[in-house]
Amino acid sequence: MTRMETFAECAAAHFLRYGLKLRERKKYTVDQMDRGTFFHAVMDNFFELLKAEGIQMEALTDEERERLSEAAVQMAKRDEKISRMEAESAEGAYRTGRFAGLLERGIRAVCDLMKRGGFRQEASEMFFSGYSDKELVITADNGSRMFLEGRIDRVDVSEEDGRRYIRVVDYKTGDKTLNLNSIYNGLSMQLVLYLAAAMLKDEKSHPGSTAVPAGMYYFSFAEKLAETDADASEEDIYKQWIKIWYLKGLSAADDLIAAKNEPVSGKKADAAQIMQLIAHTKKKMKETGNRITSGDVAPAPVTEKKRTACDYCPYSAACGFDRKNPVYGYRRMEVLEDKEIWEKLKEEASDGGQLD
Ligand code: SF4
Numbered sequence: 001m002t003r004m005e006t007f008a009e010c011a012a013a014h015f016l017r018y019g020l021k022l023r024e025r026k027k028y029t030v031d032q033m034d035r036g037t038f039f040h041a042v043m044d045n046f047f048e049l050l051k052a053e054g055i056q057m058e059a060l061t062d063e064e065r066e067r068l069s070e071a072a073v074q075m076a077k078r079d080e081k082i083s084r085m086e087a088e089s090a091e092g093a094y095r096t097g098r099f100a101g102l103l104e105r106g107i108r109a110v111c112d113l114m115k116r117g118g119f120r121q122e123a124s125e126m127f128f129s130g131y132s133d134k135e136l137v138i139t140a141d142n143g144s145r146m147f148l149e150g151r152i153d154r155v156d157v158s159e160e161d162g163r164r165y166i167r168v169v170d171y172k173t174g175d176k177t178l179n180l181n182s183i184y185n186g187l188s189m190q191l192v193l194y195l196a197a198a199m200l201k202d203e204k205s206h207p208g209s210t211a212v213p214a215g216m217y218y219f220s221f222a223e224k225l226a227e228t229d230a231d232a233s234e235e236d237i238y239k240q241w242i243k244i245w246y247l248k249g250l251s252a253a254d255d256l257i258a259a260k261n262e263p264v265s266g267k268k269a270d271a272a273q274i275m276q277l278i279a280h281t282k283k284k285m286k287e288t289g290n291r292i293t294s295g296d297v298a299p300a301p302v303t304e305k306k307r308t309a310c311d312y313c314p315y316s317a318a319c320g321f322d323r324k325n326p327v328y329g330y331r332r333m334e335v336l337e338d339k340e341i342w343e344k345l346k347e348e349a350s351d352g353g354q355l356d
Contacts, residue, residue: 012299045072047124117262186284217249
């Protein structure tokens, strides 16, 4: 999915990254990506430890949570790069320790929030692949097939009357909010695909029950959260932070989900609209697949509102795109209000706008 989103942003960036396999020179520091790896490992370890001990997150005592979250952090520190960083410099040890402390507080927030709702975590790092599920294969107009693959950080489920309500969570180390306009334009397809894949896998593993979309969210773990008043007590800091750690994204609007959800923030849509968004995203994936398989490698970055694909792109020295030369231009993405997007999706659905 990251590959498709990279192409949707700029065909040249996709070619340089996945065709020529160019990568930025790695510096020997704990960067954002390493923190992301550390964070994902801790959350996954914690879930696996809960499973191994047969404890539900909602029923955890404070002592159990502290013991297991500390164990999850220690297991993640066995990663070669993190442990080297911690051992070789005082700064590295400080940064790693500080981030580990933040993670333990984050786990507390996840557990406390889970207790306030009716969902339970069903899976961590759920892998899906078009190689095992034919519904996750996109066939381009020229017959080329693309096998969608990914790993969903967290899948939560709540059951009621034979229906299984599914929500997916993507962990981020930076601040991230769901942008409906980017999803509509096919620039941010990952979370929507995650929900579709989680529902598909759930229906296959629970024959006879119906999977219903409940929501798609980001859980942001920005380190800037640590910047709080130096005199604040641990409890004061935690009370301040837990609100920032609410799941952010798109929730199904019906009353049952609202009652089952812990406090979440973001947008709402009914289940039918979420299904329309999934159908539209699959259509966008097919359009992207058609362009990829046609050999398009031209530098053609998108711009959406004030953002451009070039803003954080590491390939500006290699792609030849010259912002000052009018021959080169950005592809300007349509900017629509949420209401207009839902109306367009409804029209598309009534026109039978489905994939394949
Ligand atoms: S710098 Fe801009 S034009 Fe060049 S590869 Fe990156 S996104 Fe594309």
